Amino acid sequence: MRLRRLRNMDGWYEIMSICPICGHKGWCAINKEQTIVHCMRVPSDHYFDSNMGRQFRHELVPGSIPSHEKIEIEQVDAVDKKNNAHLNRVYRALTKELCISVDHENHLREERKMSDDTICVREYRTMPESERWTIAKEVVKRLNSDSDLLGVPGFFVQEGKYGPYWTMSGYSGLMVPFRSIQNEITGWQIRVDSPPLELDLKGAVKGTIKREIEKDHIGNRRALCELTVGGKELEVQLTVKDKKVCMQDDQLIFSVELKQAQRYWWWSSGSKTNGASIGGPIPYHLALPSPCLRYWQSDNDPASLIDCSQVWVTEGALKADKAADGLLKPVFGLPGVGCFPIILDPLKELGCKHVVIAFDADSVRTPEVQRALELCAEYFAANTDMKLSLAMWDISLGKGIDDLLDQNYIPQVSLLVE
């Protein structure tokens, strides 16, 4: 489910994907707990009038939103995001002030099998744990004024003892740059070192995480949580991967699961003072093979460096970087499998004739990704005259296109749209 935070209704979101009550997109709203929908189209006895129109209240039956459905929240900008040229100027200054930690360098070298040269030319960085304001200060020195950080996702203003100052948001982790087709850095994703823990609650239960506690004997993360079940408050220790389910007569009463949140996060500051959300539009990433990247100046047409008649598409920027080096082709890294429309214009500008989609081998068999692929094929057929193909391989050879290429295999490519 795609949601957009409603600016003037705290804890409520506009449903950007299909509303579970009326089956239409947009305009209807859901609360944070996903228990109530304010539908704009299907009447009910309880309603109120707002500046959006008449809103009908519907209580959701537990389980009416499938548990496998991912919730994506599109944030509404606190300050409007600046244009790509401006973001690029600030983020280029940032690359000069941030470095990459030894741990992250080792991760790229050992887990991702990247050479030192590649790591350097791709400009990965580390978001430090602390003292971030000192970096923001040095970035400002490289720009014209501190107002240049306004509207740049990741930066925001904090109130301090001696007045407000600029600093940087986000979890600490490995920073992966997203590049436009003009080699502008237009955003970053952070591969967080320690993904936050979250509670996945279904049915008649409420709860919060109080704090993380030491791992269990096999290294699973644990947390002390507070649950409310049937009006009773309980304090329990929960372990990641250990789902608690309460059933009665084959009916789900409630389930509780402690989960590790996603690894990759946009570097964004949409909920903070003078910060900006990464969205509107969300960045894509174009990866060129590292030998080309070295010579890729801003405003340089990538087609002058590499043949762009065939372009590959995968999910994730790091994966795209790896795939570009393995295939020696231009590769787009999408921030999610469903967001292919954001690369339509860039593909046309590159003069692409043939798009090859290479999503993870395990994901192409899930109904969500199957549906995303169908929509993608329909979209390309309706909006372009490009050929569209799907790259497939046996999952035993590797999950992602990067793993497959590391094993010196190439995928089988089959045509979806002629």
Ligand SMILES: [Zn+2]
């Ligand atoms: Zn609705």
